[in-house]
Amino acid sequence: MSRIDGLPPLRDVIATHGLQARKSLGQNFLLDLNLTARIARIPGDLSGMDVLEVGPGPGGLTRGLLSEGARRVLAIEKDHRCMAPLAEIAEAYPDRLQVIEGDALEVDPLAHLTPPIAICANLPYNVGTELLVRWLTPKDWPPFWSSLTLMFQKEVAERIVAQPGSKTYGRLAILSQWRTDARISLTLPPGAFTPPPKVSSAVVHLTALPEPRYPADPKVLERVVARAFNQRRKMLRAALKGEAPDIEDRLLSAGIQPTDRAEQVSLEQFCALARVMEA
Structure with a gap:
């Protein structure tokens, strides 16, 4: 050819x-x-x-x-x-x-x-x-x-x-x-x-895709994901503590354990967390 x-x-x-x-x-x-x-x-x-x-x-x-x-x-x-x-x-x-x-x-x-x-x-x-x-x-x-x-x-x-x-x-x-x-x-x-x-x-x-796989505000999702993976060795309750004073409760509301690390969290869970953070 x-x-x-x-x-x-x-x-x-x-x-x-x-x-x-x-x-x-x-x-x-x-x-x-x-x-x-x-x-x-x-x-x-x-x-x-x-x-x-x-x-x-x-x-x-x-x-x-x-x-x-x-x-x-x-x-x-x-x-x-x-x-x-x-x-x-x-x-x-x-x-x-x-x-x-x-x-x-x-x-x-x-x-x-x-x-x-x-x-x-x-x-x-x-x-x-x-x-x-x-x-x-x-x-x-x-x-x-x-x-x-x-x-x-x-x-x-x-x-x-x-x-x-x-x-x-x-x-x-x-x-x-x-x-x-x-x-x-x-x-x-x-x-x-x-x-x-x-x-x-x-x-x-x-x-x-015609629309995102799970609902979430793009800016909120990007911010949460960036902060979580910037300190990927830390537990999420520590990596995201600057996002909200009640971050542990918000993580639990999204179905995420506060002791989890970013690499353990699925896309669906991150989108759920973005919705909780926006609310």
Whole structure:
């Protein structure tokens, strides 16, 4: 599949345009077009969808998304060196690829996208978690996207799908699982990337739920969860003592033992506690 669209193999693209990955930009390029096409298929049928991609680099996943039938792709890329190869992809797929040179943390993609919208990206390691949290905590729900298909370091992916009682269970699991169905769809070894990172990577697929899994005020839930896990070794009666003078009674009202620690508390219990705190 090195020539899925008449364009050169990605190794040739990188050599032609001098696109050695930069650590400062969190870049690790996935060059196998079989793998990028496989990732592009994870969200399902894209023929009627616009797709937002962050950090396309030389365009491996971009080509996968377009060859798999995405209606349109909006690619946001910070590295000016990638503009030329991405322009070549745009020429091969007329009117289906728009590239914005800029920082994804600062660009509003909604001005350029038409619903339904999927997000699919091999996220730069240095901004991946921040972008995920932003997408999971919009002002209104349901969000503008229907699904997220995102590449992370494997350790981050495991935190997203973690269950109570595990060492990886924390704030990211609560935020992700409260409003989405989250699963790890694909794991990749360091050797799949150029240059190879020090750790394995994984693709997480998150499907937006019509409404949160359990009722809770988002700001109250985020505040309680953040405080509980910031001091995860402490019993909750100590970790949350600044929330209310009668915190032990409130914990019991939510079905939580004051001596429990944050990693023992389920998503449903945290939502119950958020409702008690709001009341």
